[in-house]
Each structure stands twice: as C-alpha cells, then as structure tokens.
Amino acid sequence: MITIHGLKQSRAMRATWACEELGLDYTFRALNAMQGELRSPDFLALNPGGKVPTLVEDDFVLTESGAIVTYLADKRPEAGLAPKPGTPERAKYLQWVLFGLTELEQPLWTISKHTFALPEKLRVPAVIPTAKKEFLRAAAVLAEGLGDREWLVGDAFTGADLIVGHTLAWARAFSVPWEQPTVDNYAERVLSRPALARANAREQAA
Numbered sequence: 136m137i138t139i140h141g142l143k144q145s146r147a148m149r150a151t152w153a154c155e156e157l158g159l160d161y162t163f164r165a166l167n168a169m170q171g172e173l174r175s176p177d178f179l180a181l182n183p184g185g186k187v188p189t190l191v192e193d194d195f196v197l198t199e200s201g202a203i204v205t206y207l208a209d210k211r212p213e214a215g216l217a218p219k220p221g222t223p224e225r226a227k228y229l230q231w232v233l234f235g236l237t238e239l240e241q242p243l244w245t246i247s248k249h250t251f252a253l254p255e256k257l258r259v260p261a262v263i264p265t266a267k268k269e270f271l272r273a274a275a276v277l278a279e280g281l282g283d284r285e286w287l288v289g290d291a292f293t294g295a296d297l298i299v300g301h302t303l304a305w306a307r308a309f310s311v312p313w314e315q316p317t318v319d320n321y322a323e324r325v326l327s328r329p330a331l332a333r334a335n336a337r338e339q340a341a
C-alpha cells in the first residue's frame with residue numbers, strides 16, 4: 136500500500152494527482168506543520184529533510200516530487216504517464232520534469248520565500264524583481280517548447296505536464312503572471328484534469 140505523507144495545498148498534490156491519474160490505491164496522510172509534525176522524530180526518520188511529499192510503500196521510502204511522480208508512473212507503463220526508459224520520449228519527459236522543478240519552480244519559490252514563507256527578518260525583498268524576470272523567462276521557454284501542441288511530450292498528457300501544470304497553478308495562486316496566451320490555454324487544459332479534482336477532494340476530506 137502506498138502512503139503519501141503531505142501537507143494540504145503543497146507539492147504533495149503532485150504525488151496524489153499522479154496516483155489518481157494512474158488509478159493506484161493510496162492513502163494521503165495530512166501532516167500538520169503548525170503542530171511540528173514535519174519535525175517529529177518519526178517523520179524525520181522517513182525524510183531527514185522534513186519535507187513533503189514523502190512516499191512510503193512497505194519499507195521503501197521516496198522523496199522529491201519529480202522522482203515520486205516518475206516512480207508511480209513506471210508502475211503502470213500502459214497509462215503512458217512516463218514514456219518508456221531509454222527512448223527519446225523519456226529523455227524529453229525528463230527534460231520537462233527537470234525544467235519544471237529547476238527553471239519554472241525555483242524563481243517562484245524565491246518569490247514566495249521572500250514574500251511570505253520565510254520569517255520576516257530573513258526576507259530580502261530586493262531579490263523579487265529578479266526572480267520575477269527569471270520566471271517570465273522560463274514561461275517564455277515553456278511557450279516556445281509547447282508551440283501549438285497540447286502537451287509537452289508526444290501527443291498525450293504525461294507526468295511532465297503534471298509537474299509543470301502544478302507549478303503554473305502555484306504561480307496563479309501567488310499572482311505571479313506570465314505573458315503567453317499559449318501558457319494560459321495549456322494551464323487550463325492541465326488543471327482541468329478530472330484526476331486533479333479527485334486528488335483535491337481526497338485532500339480536503341483528509
């Protein structure tokens with residue numbers, strides 16, 4: 136049985152959304168950061184970084200949302216959420232997963248940290264305009280990569296769209312805009328997946 140340890144409204148949604156896309160049986164365990172549950176000895180024994188998502192399956196533990204989505208996708212290759220290892224499609228899939236995590240998410244995370252996530256005395260608001268520029272640059276690369284295609288890799292939704300789409304939802308929630316209508320349409324397409332709605336409902340019920 137798969138357990139996804141998460142916080143509500145966090146990157147853990149990437150893992151639960153992947154489970155929903157794949158029809159995998161899973162439990163979502165909602166931790167409470169305010170009550171110190173990310174720093175409890177039990178949780179730190181699973182993930183010394185004290186972060187979510189953390190996947191536990193019997194005695195196997197996996198962290199990092201991109202790795203978790205890919206691990207889950209590989210359990211059901213027939214679903215096509217991650218192309219077959221060793222193929223050019225798999226390489227492009229990894230390109231976009233890593234782009235999502237390192238190019239698109241990072242400036243957004245910098246903006247978030249220096250706007251509200253860090254304690255006030257650690258915030259450096261002067262970095263925000265640079266991070267906004269970096270985010271816009273990444274959004275332009277995304278628009279270029281999409282061209283007039285529906286999805287990032289091949290002609291079907293993959294885990295790369297899941298990671299990038301989740302990050303765009305985050306940008307919207309934090310009111311960090313992008314400039315390209317292509318990216319708007321893409322975000323609509325990705326974020327209207329029924330599996331995401333189911334993952335949201337599971338999270339709210341937890």
Ligand SMILES: N[C@@H](CCC(=O)N[C@@H](CS)C(=O)NCC(=O)O)C(=O)O
Pocket residue numbers: 142144145146147173185186187188198199200201
């Ligand atoms: N690179 C990690 C980042 C995980 C991460 O930072 N998760 C946040 C929630 S969205 C977290 O657990 N924060 C708690 C903390 O930093 O103490 C991933 O993609 O899984």
